[in-house]
Each structure stands twice: as structure tokens, then as C-alpha cells.
Amino acid sequence: MNTYLYEVLDRLVAFDTVSVNSDVPAIEYLAGHFEHAGFTTSLHRIDVGGVAQANLVAWAGPPREGGLIISGHVDTVPFAGQPGWNRDPLKLETAGDRIFGRGTTDMKGFLAQCADAARALDRQRLQRPLVFLFTADEEVGMLGAERIAPLLAEILGEVPRPHLAWIGEPTSYAVMNAHKSVCAFEVKVRGRGGHSGAPQMGVNAIAVMGKVIETIGRLQAERRAARSAKFAEVFPESPHDVMNFGTIAGGIATNVIAERCSMRMTYRSLPGVDPLDLYREVGRRLAQIDPHDYGSPDIAAAIELGPAMIAPAMLAPRGTTLEQALFAVTGATTAAGAPFATDGAWFARAGIATLICGPGDFDQAHQPNESIGRGAFERGPAMILEVIDRLCCRDLSK
Numbered sequence: 099m100n101t102y103l104y105e106v107l108d109r110l111v112a113f114d115t116v117s118v119n120s121d122v123p124a125i126e127y128l129a130g131h132f133e134h135a136g137f138t139t140s141l142h143r144i145d146v147g148g149v150a151q152a153n154l155v156a157w158a159g160p161p162r163e164g165g166l167i168i169s170g171h172v173d174t175v176p177f178a179g180q181p182g183w184n185r186d187p188l189k190l191e192t193a194g195d196r197i198f199g200r201g202t203t204d205m206k207g208f209l210a211q212c213a214d215a216a217r218a219l220d221r222q223r224l225q226r227p228l229v230f231l232f233t234a235d236e237e238v239g240m241l242g243a244e245r246i247a248p249l250l251a252e253i254l255g256e257v258p259r260p261h262l263a264w265i266g267e268p269t270s271y272a273v274m275n276a277h278k279s280v281c282a283f284e285v286k287v288r289g290r291g292g293h294s295g296a297p298q299m300g301v302n303a304i305a306v307m308g309k310v311i312e313t314i315g316r317l318q319a320e321r322r323a324a325r326s327a328k329f330a331e332v333f334p335e336s337p338h339d340v341m342n343f344g345t346i347a348g349g350i351a352t353n354v355i356a357e358r359c360s361m362r363m364t365y366r367s368l369p370g371v372d373p374l375d376l377y378r379e380v381g382r383r384l385a386q387i388d389p390h391d392y393g394s395p396d397i398a399a400a401i402e403l404g405p406a407m408i409a410p411a412m413l414a415p416r417g418t419t420l421e422q423a424l425f426a427v428t429g430a431t432t433a434a435g436a437p438f439a440t441d442g443a444w445f446a447r448a449g450i451a452t453l454i455c456g457p458g459d460f461d462q463a464h465q466p467n468e469s470i471g472r473g474a475f476e477r478g479p480a481m482i483l484e485v486i487d488r489l490c491c492r493d494l495s496k
Contacts (some may be wrong), residue, residue, distance in 0.1 A: 268458025
């Protein structure tokens with residue numbers, strides 16, 4: 099067993115890097131490993147909602163064109179209050195062929211593999227730059243990547259920024275070259291409160307929100323029926339925009355007319371379109387809703403569409419040297435679309451073609467008792483070293 103590999107993952111899992119917390123201690127821990135391995139490091143410190151966060155850039159190799167970025171995020175989704183946990187989320191445990199702990203699959207397992215690969219790498223063999231990039235707040239909108247992607251060339255200085263990136267998100271080592279954009283927004287209905295025995299004296303915000311849900315639901319059905327032939331192979335399960343009603347809250351008691359109701363939702367649009375197109379269509383349809391409830395024909399509610407938070411889509415070209423290398427080390431023969439968004443959205447905006455491929459299992463991501471397979475975890479460092487060898491150490495002119 100690779101003791102170092104397990105020790106790094108054990109320490110990473112112990113850091114509580116749920117996105118609302120600071121990731122700085124975990125980032126500084128990783129920086130120490132890469133500095134010890136001979137990499138130049140830079141911490142890009144940011145403030146997100148009053149919380150100190152940081153991205154880590156670690157690089158080695160000569161100042162030549164080409165090379166590779168290997169990336170992952172340090173933050174995790176919450177575990178407090180999540181039903182189903184019967185293990186300590188912040189304690190690494192091994193049982194049978196699985197390794198348990200929050201972040202093992204999404205995606206601290208991959209980060210530990212990167213640290214181990216950097217330790218084993220003979221940096222003297224590098225003919226092109228190798229850059230490790232670890233980001234903050236990916237789980238809440240890829241905020242770390244959004245801020246650092248435009249600055250990466252400046253941070254690297256005389257070292258040309260590579261134009262290929264590999265993100266080790268959980269795919270069970272499948273290779274993915276695309277994902278949809280993500281748009282999140284809130285709809286609020288403001289009615290008029292009062293006693294439930296006199297509904298004509300108020301307007302029930304929950305009742306009007308029901309009309310909102312029905313209206314958006316019809317739009318969702320229309321988009322589901324509008325399947326894209328272009329993306330049928332990339333997103334075979336859903337070659338169309340997808341929508342989700344996330345949370346809803348309203349009312350204070352059963353005998354009080356609900357004065358307010360709010361709903362948060364998301365949608366994901368196919369690459370190649372303006373990710374705000376569907377948001378604008380939602381706005382148009384909400385404006386056509388009759389804002390009266392069923393018990394108050396004379397008083398209208400107000401329907402408000404909140405601002406949109408956008409993460410772009412990603413669509414990397416096929417046939418790159420990175421794709422060829424990942425096919426060689428994983429045994430994959432084709433690439434497809436991911437059902438989740440990644441930091442690659444912002445890398446793409448910066449001109450970096452990104453592929454997604456990692457040791458974790460998507461069905462374990464964000465789940466109680468999150469785990470990763472021991473075999474996939476243990477063979478990862480050698481796979482990373484092989485990809486580095488193919489892209490950064492060989493003479494590509496031959």
C-alpha cells in the first residue's frame with residue numbers, strides 16, 4: 099500500500115472544506131507538498147462573502163509552449179444534517195474495497211493522487227510546463243476558477259500557460275469533453291396577508307406560486323421535447339435543456355393567508371447557445387401569468403424574477419493530445435458529456451480546452467457515506483504520471 103497517498107487523503111478529508119468555510123488551511127497544506135516536490139507555488143487569495151478562500155497554482159518545467167494543467171477543487175458539499183450518514187464524514191475509513199469520507203470521490207481522492215504523482219515525478223524530464231491548479235468554491239458556482247482563470251497567464255509569468263487542462267472530477271475514469279451551462283435564480287411572489295377566513299381581503303402568495311410552477315413546468319416539458327440531434331451522442335440521456343425546482347418556502351400558519359412565497363431553481367442549457375436565453379423566456383412567461391389567487395379576484399400579487407447566476411457551458415474539441423493520452427491510460431475509446439458542471443466552464447472562457455476524467459464515482463458524489471474504490475484510488479498516481487509523460491516529457495514532433 100502507498101502509505102504517502104493514504105496519508106495525504108486522510109489529512110485532506112479531515113479539513114472541513116464545505117464551501118461556506120475557508121479552504122485556506124487545506125490549500126496551504128497542499129502547497130507544502132508541492133513545494134517539497136520542487137514546484138513553484140502561488141496562492142491566489144480571494145474573499146467570498148466575507149470568508150477567506152484561496153486557489154493554489156503549482157508549476158514546473160521549462161518556459162515553452164504546450165504542456166498541461168491538472169486541476170481539481172478543494173471544497174466539498176455540506177454533510178451536517180444530511181440523512182444517511184453512519185460514519186464520521188471528516189475521518190477517513192477503509193472497509194473492504196472502499197475508502198469512506200466526505201470528498202473521497204468528489205474530489206480529494208484525485209488531489210491526493212496529484213500530490214503523490216508530483217512527489218514521484220522526475221522534474222528534469224519535463225520538456226513542457228506542468229501546472230497543477232486547485233480551486234476554491236467550485237461547488238457553489240465555480241467561483242475560484244472564475245476569478246483565477248483570467249489571471250493564470252500573469253501568475254505563471256515567463257512560463258506560457260498551457261492550452262489543455264485535465265480536471266479529475268468523478269467519472270469512474272470515463273472521459274468527458276462537455277457539459278451544459280448552469281443558471282440559478284429565484285422567483286418571489288409577494289401577496290397580501292390576512293385571516294384565512296376572509297380570503298377576499300388578501301392574496302395568497304403560495305397559490306400564485308402554484309401558477310408560476312405550472313407555467314415553468316410547461317416550459318420544461320417543451321424543452322424536454324426539443325431534443326437536439328447535434329448533441330444526441332454527447333448527452334444521450336438528455337440532449338436538451340433540463341430544469342429543476344430546487345427549494346420553496348412560504349406562509350407562516352395554516353390559518354393565515356400566505357403573504358410571501360419564494361422558490362429557487364436551476365436549469366442547464368446545451369453548449370453553443372446563450373445561457374441566458376431560457377432565463378429571458380421564463381421572464382416573458384411569468385409576465386403573462388394572472389397574478390390573482392383563487393379566493394381573491396380583486397387583489398393582485400407581485401411576481402418577481404431575481405437575477406441569474408450563470409456558469410458557462412463547456413465543449414472541448416475532440417482528438418487532442420490530452421484525449422489521446424487519457425484514452426491510452428484509461429482504456430476509454432470515446433468521450434461524452436458530463437451531467438454536472440465544472441471549473442472547465444471558466445477555463446474554456448480563457449481559451450483552455452478541458453477534459454474531465456477522474457477516479458471517483460459520480461453516484462457517490464454529494465452522498466452520505468461518500469466513498470471511492472481502493473483500486474481506482476491506488477492506481478491513479480501512475481496514470482497521472484503516464485499522462486504527464488505523454489504531454490510534457492516526450493518529443494511531440496516525432
